[in-house]
Amino acid sequence: MPEDLSTQRLAWIQQSLQQLQREGLQRQTHVFAGDQAALLQLDGQQLVNFGSNDYLALAGDPRLRAAAVAATQQYGWGSGASPLVTGLRPPHRKLEQAISSFEGTPAALLFPSGFAANTGTIPALVAEGDAIFSDRLNHASIIDGCRLSRADVHVYEHADPRDLERRLAASGSYRRRLIVTDGLFSMTGDFAPLDALAGIADCYDAMLMVDEAHATGVVGDSGQGVAERQGVADRVDVRVGTLSKALGSAGGFVSGSSDLIQWLTNRARPYFFSTAPPAAASAAAIEALHIVRSEPQRRCDLTARAAELREALASQGWQTGRAAAHIIPVVVGDPVRARSLSEALRQRGFFVPLIRPPSVPEGHTLLRISLSYGHSVAAIRRLTDALGALRSGTPG
Ligand SMILES: *Cc1c(COP(=O)(O)O)cnc(C)c1O
Numbered sequence: 001m002p003e004d005l006s007t008q009r010l011a012w013i014q015q016s017l018q019q020l021q022r023e024g025l026q027r028q029t030h031v032f033a034g035d036q037a038a039l040l041q042l043d044g045q046q047l048v049n050f051g052s053n054d055y056l057a058l059a060g061d062p063r064l065r066a067a068a069v070a071a072t073q074q075y076g077w078g079s080g081a082s083p084l085v086t087g088l089r090p091p092h093r094k095l096e097q098a099i100s101s102f103e104g105t106p107a108a109l110l111f112p113s114g115f116a117a118n119t120g121t122i123p124a125l126v127a128e129g130d131a132i133f134s135d136r137l138n139h140a141s142i143i144d145g146c147r148l149s150r151a152d153v154h155v156y157e158h159a160d161p162r163d164l165e166r167r168l169a170a171s172g173s174y175r176r177r178l179i180v181t182d183g184l185f186s187m188t189g190d191f192a193p194l195d196a197l198a199g200i201a202d203c204y205d206a207m208l209m210v211d212e213a214h215a216t217g218v219v220g221d222s223g224q225g226v227a228e229r230q231g232v233a234d235r236v237d238v239r240v241g242t243l244s245k246a247l248g249s250a251g252g253f254v255s256g257s258s259d260l261i262q263w264l265t266n267r268a269r270p271y272f273f274s275t276a277p278p279a280a281a282s283a284a285a286i287e288a289l290h291i292v293r294s295e296p297q298r299r300c301d302l303t304a305r306a307a308e309l310r311e312a313l314a315s316q317g318w319q320t321g322r323a324a325a326h327i328i329p330v331v332v333g334d335p336v337r338a339r340s341l342s343e344a345l346r347q348r349g350f351f352v353p354l355i356r357p358p359s360v361p362e363g364h365t366l367l368r369i370s371l372s373y374g375h376s377v378a379a380i381r382r383l384t385d386a387l388g389a390l391r392s393g394t395p396g
Contacts, residue, residue, distance in 0.1 A: 024335040025356055035060055038374035040351055047346065048379045050369045051353040055218050055326055056298045057374030058248030058291060064284040071283030079276040083110070084265070087276030095282040098289045099253050103224055103239060107261035110282065112274045114213050114242030114252035115141040120268030121238060121254050122180065123149040125207060131174040133164055133206065135181040137188060142180055142211060151178070158188075159322075161196035168204045177206035183226035184215040187360050187368065189323030191219075191226045198235040209238035217246030217292045218299045219325060247292070249285035251277045298373045302326050306371045309380055316388045328369040329355070330387070338365040341390060348386045 020026040033041045038057065040049045058064055071091050081087040092110055099108035111117040122145030126132055130151040134142060137158045146153045154171060157163040164179065171177075179201050181192040194210060201208040212225030220228030225241065227233040238260060243251040254264060264271060292299075306326040313320050319331040332338035335356050342354040345367070352367045360366060371380070 024339060027356075038372060038376075038379070042346075042351065045346075045349070047349055047351040048375065048383065049351050050371070050375075050383065051351050052370055052372060053214065053245035054248055054374070055214075055246040055302060055370070055372050056248065056288075056292070057372050058246070058288050061248060061288075061291070063291065064248055064287050067287040068280040068284040071280040072278075075279040077278055077280065079278055081275060082272050083276040084272040089276070089279040089282075091279040091282040091286065092276060095286050095289075096253075098286050099241075100255055102222075102289050102293070103241075103255040104233065105239065105255040105257070107258045108253050108255035109261045109264050109268070109271065110277070111252040111254070111268070111271055112277055113250070114211070114240065114244060115144075116270035116274060117240050117242075117252035117254050118142050118145040118211060119148055120145070120270035121209070121240065121264060122146055122178070123269070124264055124267035125149075125209070125238070126151040126176055126178050129174065130176040130178070131171055133167060133171075133177065133179045135159065135185075135192065137185050138180065138182055139186060139211060139213065142182070146180070159185075159190060159193055161193050161200060164197065165200050165203075168200065168206065177204060178209060179206045180209040181211070182214075183210050183212040184219060184325055184327065186214050186327065187329060187355055187366070188321050189325055189327035189329055190321065191230070191324050193230075194227050194232050194236070195230045198232045201235070201237075207237045208235065209240065210236045211240040213240070213242040213252075214245060214327060215325070216241035217288070218302060223292045223296075223299055243281070243285040243288070247285055247288040249288055250281045251285060302371060302373045305375070305377070305380055309369070309371065309384060312384045313387060316384075316391045318387065318391060326371040328371065329366040330369065331364060331366045333363055333365060335365040338367060342367055344390055345383075345386060350383050350386060352383075 038049055040047045075089050079087040096108045096110055118141035126149050128150045132146050132151050132153045134146055134153055134155055135158055136155050154167045156167050183192055210227055215225035217223045219225050224233055227236045239255045241253050243249040310320055310323055310328055320328055338354050345352050352369055355368045356365045
């Protein structure tokens, strides 16, 4: 194809990018050199990393590295095929067993990512003639899974069981109903009211699916997530999680009944049309689950430090909404103002990412502080002081 013709056909992209730039919404990627740690190198500057989902500081843990190296030596790196063909290796199966034991469910299934777990599972559960009830702030992978399913999607107001119930009552007759929600919401840092949702699911004979991506390993007495914290773990039919956040590895999973897992093995397209993850990633995740079990102080310390930081920010007058865990949003609203705040923090040695639409609704641009067990108490105090100074306008 002549290049000028192609350039003409794609001219709309340049215009759209310019539009994003004008609105302060254009995204850029940065390469961060160095090791997985609470410290980042960016353009020669050292920054404390408040932007990672490595909540338990396991991504760089020597024990995970060693497990991955040993598995690579034994099984090679790539797995070569889908798990339904020849891609499944002993560490994958062992990890599925470790996940079901950790979750206290009969079975679990490993996916290439948490994103794939959602886009594969939802269309396996519902189809045309069925209805989904989905929280307004659910993760993009849940939204995409809903779209792929071709079921009718009823979006209920964020974390609002009364609105959910109203919509269920008004929804008429469907073959099957599915209620789906994040456990801990990744942008607002608040919990879904799972106890209320479980009651409503019983009343309306709906399946309940909870994505614990940000909570797995951190929230709940044993780290199962928000459902455990709210005492309703055994009332959640479909539990989704990721190995890529607090567990410091890569991959996603679904846990639940043996029938559910058998069904997903047969029907979840990203499970069998995608190559199995490297066995080494599973070996590292097995090690991470051991550590979550044997070192509960990681999640206890993290939870306590997050509570202190939320209180300090609230007393400085920042809006942190209903944040209740280790993800703490500082809601600014205007993207341009939020960007200058993020840059001011960077100058002071802190990386705190800017979260703009479409990741959050228009007008809700925020700085998202992800706390990790790897942050020192001193670093958190320095961040608190910097935000306090920026709030009151004095140079910090
Ligand atoms: C991050 C995230 C995912 C995707 O998990 P990956 O393993 O990173 O693909 C899914 N759901 C929620 C709620 C998430 O926050």
